[in-house]
Amino acid sequence: xxxxxxxxxxxxxxxLISTFSGNELDIxxxxxxxxxxxxxxxFFGNRMNLKHAFTLSFVILAxxxxxxxxxxxxxxxxxxxxxxxxxxxAYTILSTAVILFPLCFVTxxxxxxxxxxxxxxxxxxxxxxxxALGAFIxxxxxxxxxxxxVGALELCLLLSxxxxxxxxxxxxxxxxxxxxLIPLIFYLCFYKIAVTLPWHGMDVVQTTESRYxxxxxxxxxxxxxxxxxxxxxxTYPDPQTEEMAVHLPMTLHPAPQKILAIGGSPGIxxxxxxxxxxxxDFIELDPKIIEVFLKLPALEEDRDAVRNRKVKIIIxxxxxxxxxxKKPLYDLIVLNLPQPSTAxxxxxxTAEFFGEARKILRQDGLLAITISRSAGYIGxxxxxxxxxxxxxxxxxxxxxxxxxxxxxxxxxxxxxxxTYPLVLEKRFGERAIAARHFNRYIFSDAFxxxxxxxxxxxxxKINFLNRDLQPSAYLYNLMLWAExxxxxxxxxxxxxxxxxxxxxxxxLLSFTSIFVFRKKKPVIYFSVFSTGFxxxxxxxxxxxxxxxxxxxxxEMIGILSATFMIGLWAGTIMTKRVRTAVKILFYLEVTTIVxxxxxxxxxxxxxxxxxxxLLSGVLTxxxxxxxxxxxxxxxxxxxxxxxxxxxxxxxxxxxxxILIPLFGVSQALLFVAFIKTFSAVMVxxxxxxxxxxxx
Numbered sequence: 001x002x003x004x005x006x007x008x009x010x011x012x013x014x015x016l017i018s019t020f021s022g023n024e025l026d027i028x029x030x031x032x033x034x035x036x037x038x039x040x041x042x043f044f045g046n047r048m049n050l051k052h053a054f055t056l057s058f059v060i061l062a063x064x065x066x067x068x069x070x071x072x073x074x075x076x077x078x079x080x081x082x083x084x085x086x087x088x089x090a091y092t093i094l095s096t097a098v099i100l101f102p103l104c105f106v107t108x109x110x111x112x113x114x115x116x117x118x119x120x121x122x123x124x125x126x127x128x129x130x131x132a133l134g135a136f137i138x139x140x141x142x143x144x145x146x147x148x149x150v151g152a153l154e155l156c157l158l159l160s161x162x163x164x165x166x167x168x169x170x171x172x173x174x175x176x177x178x179x180x181l182i183p184l185i186f187y188l189c190f191y192k193i194a195v196t197l198p199w200h201g202m203d204v205v206q207t208t209e210s211r212y213x214x215x216x217x218x219x220x221x222x223x224x225x226x227x228x229x230x231x232x233x234x235t236y237p238d239p240q241t242e243e244m245a246v247h248l249p250m251t252l253h254p255a256p257q258k259i260l261a262i263g264g265s266p267g268i269x270x271x272x273x274x275x276x277x278x279x280x281d282f283i284e285l286d287p288k289i290i291e292v293f294l295k296l297p298a299l300e301e302d303r304d305a306v307r308n309r310k311v312k313i314i315i316x317x318x319x320x321x322x323x324x325x326k327k328p329l330y331d332l333i334v335l336n337l338p339q340p341s342t343a344x345x346x347x348x349x350t351a352e353f354f355g356e357a358r359k360i361l362r363q364d365g366l367l368a369i370t371i372s373r374s375a376g377y378i379g380x381x382x383x384x385x386x387x388x389x390x391x392x393x394x395x396x397x398x399x400x401x402x403x404x405x406x407x408x409x410x411x412x413x414x415x416x417x418x419t420y421p422l423v424l425e426k427r428f429g430e431r432a433i434a435a436r437h438f439n440r441y442i443f444s445d446a447f448x449x450x451x452x453x454x455x456x457x458x459x460x461k462i463n464f465l466n467r468d469l470q471p472s473a474y475l476y477n478l479m480l481w482a483e484x485x486x487x488x489x490x491x492x493x494x495x496x497x498x499x500x501x502x503x504x505x506x507x508l509l510s511f512t513s514i515f516v517f518r519k520k521k522p523v524i525y526f527s528v529f530s531t532g533f534x535x536x537x538x539x540x541x542x543x544x545x546x547x548x549x550x551x552x553x554x555e556m557i558g559i560l561s562a563t564f565m566i567g568l569w570a571g572t573i574m575t576k577r578v579r580t581a582v583k584i585l586f587y588l589e590v591t592t593i594v595x596x597x598x599x600x601x602x603x604x605x606x607x608x609x610x611x612x613x614l615l616s617g618v619l620t621x622x623x624x625x626x627x628x629x630x631x632x633x634x635x636x637x638x639x640x641x642x643x644x645x646x647x648x649x650x651x652x653x654x655x656x657x658i659l660i661p662l663f664g665v666s667q668a669l670l671f672v673a674f675i676k677t678f679s680a681v682m683v684x685x686x687x688x689x690x691x692x693x694x695x
Contacts, residue, residue, distance in 0.1 A: 010142050012069075025656050033101075061110075064106060124640065125575075143556065150209075213554050231341075249332060354397065381476055532649075600669065
């Protein structure tokens with residue numbers, strides 16, 4: 001059960017992230033609905049008396065897996081959305097909620113049915129632990145073997161067949177195995193359609209599964225657009241964009257010799273090679289992007305540029321590459337990346353990254369960035385995103401210069417940057433660069449004092465920095481949702497302050513205490529509820545912080561989830577024989593509070609993320625197992641599991657939509673500590689009232 005559930009969850013998450021253009025906030029939305037539906041199924045499963053219910057649950061799960069994948073891929077065409085077009089928050093939530101319900105509900109039914117099927121002492125804790133162990137195996141298998149090798153449709157077909165044969169094993173009726181024909185028919189009918197379905201009838205000439213996301217090449221006329229994980233990476237050939245990305249920053253530097261280009265189209269390399277440079281490093285994280293580019297009907301001069309002896313293609317994360325250099329090597333760094341609308345891209349636009357880039361720039365070194373452009377008024381969401389980047393650059397570099405808004409350029413250096421148009425025109429003319437679209441008259445337009453002054457005035461009004469643990473991409477997406485049919489709710493949400501959250505929480509918890517304080521069973525239920533909330537908040541905060549700092553959670557989400565699940569299993573094993581349940585429950589509550597407060601310290605090194613998620617899993621599993629010991633009947637097991645998952649639903653939804661976008665990861669974890677402090681006080685109240693060390 002755990003193995004199947006984990007692989008289906010990872011598959012759904014990856015597909016939905018791509019569907020919603022790489023927006024990581026959808027991770028919280030997906031997890032929240034997954035958990036609340038599983039919790040609802042658990043409540044119903046606890047009351048189900050159907051004779052062969054456990055057997056049927058495997059059969060139904062097998063039948064639903066492939067249609068769920070097809071439904072996710074159909075979201076964009078059903079909503080008539082073009083590639084790159086933003087889906088509003090309302091449709092994001094609605095489509096996720098509708099599509100996931102059948103699959104997750106049946107998954108939830110299985111837990112209480114498995115507890116009843118298993119029987120024996122502490123069956124709930126034992127099944128909970130085994131399910132977690134299966135999930136761990138599934139997550140590890142996905143990360144190291146399945147990812148980039150097996151497509152979503154093929155994986156779901158395999159899981160369907162496994163579940164059908166499991167149903168035959170549980171029921172001891174071999175005839176059920178013939179149900180495998182149903183998912184096989186689904187696969188044969190839809191496997192060709194599934195490739196082109198998300199692209200709304202466009203000419204899809206190539207698709208490939210990468211560790212970092214599905215890559216698709218869409219052809220329109222003579223141009224090919226390369227999408228990765230639902231985001232446009234580059235269009236080729238696009239000589240006008242390529243020339244602008246290279247010749248503007250190259251002219252701003254007095255004598256660029258060594259260049260570092262991060263991401264985007266390798267088509268820019270031929271433009272760099274028009275200058276007498278010594279060396280060009282081109283960094284791309286995903287090797288399949290380079291493979292896709294080389295398979296495009298590319299111009300011969302672009303193929304020659306990739307193979308030029310002055311050019312080195314480096315397959316590595318750009319930020320990790322820069323961080324480990326730690327000495328001045330480059331005259332010019334060009335960020336040739338999409339706009340920072342996701343945390344994975346936004347991590348190249350934070351104050352922390354700018355500090356790392358500054359260390360590897362030589363004297364007169366220049367960092368060139370392209371931000372969102374506009375032909376008229378700069379809207380609020382664009383102002384927020386671009387302003388936070390501008391302020392972050394100013395906090396690191398001595399000099400920061402802007403272009404007019406139509407060009408979207410920001411340039412930073414510790415030396416004075418010459419932007420006087422006549423000087424730049426002369427410099428570009430002396431270098432005698434052959435260009436089809438870029439010419440010397442562009443400088444007077446790009447650096448017009450009136451237009452640059454307007455951009456500087458608008459961006460200067462934003463008073464916060466873009467940080468790794470508080471990415472402006474999350475707030476930007478909230479504001480974008482508000483602009484795209486978001487309604488008044490999101491507009492009000494953006495204005496929420498930390499004090500508002502604290503006061504509302506105090507009122508709700510005070511009201512809860514009336515029904516819980518000194519009442520044994522309600523206190524245990526609330527403890528499990530808050531444990532679900534804290535466990536999922538830890539998990540989500542860890543995933544989003546990992547994405548903000550390392551940028552490839554799409555690949556690593558399997559192992560991150562698996563680490564949490566093995567922690568759950570270990571927690572249930574460690575506490576299955578405790579004799580002082582309430583006392584241990586109190587100590588575990590206090591330990592959770594300490595971990596929530598100390599969690600940001602774990603973000604300093606990549607391996608510590610796994611330690612944090614493992615510890616949060618151990619605590620979550622220990623708390624659930626310990627709480628289940630006093631309530632030994634199987635009816636209570638389903639209720640406890642349901643309370644755990646309802647808490648997990650809120651622990652995924654509230655941080656992803658409110659706490660993390662508005663206040664950052666660290667503040668969200670402090671809110672977890674606040675909730676668990678209340679829970680610890682409630683547990684202490686029954687411990688003192690009963691005067692017992694056992695319960």
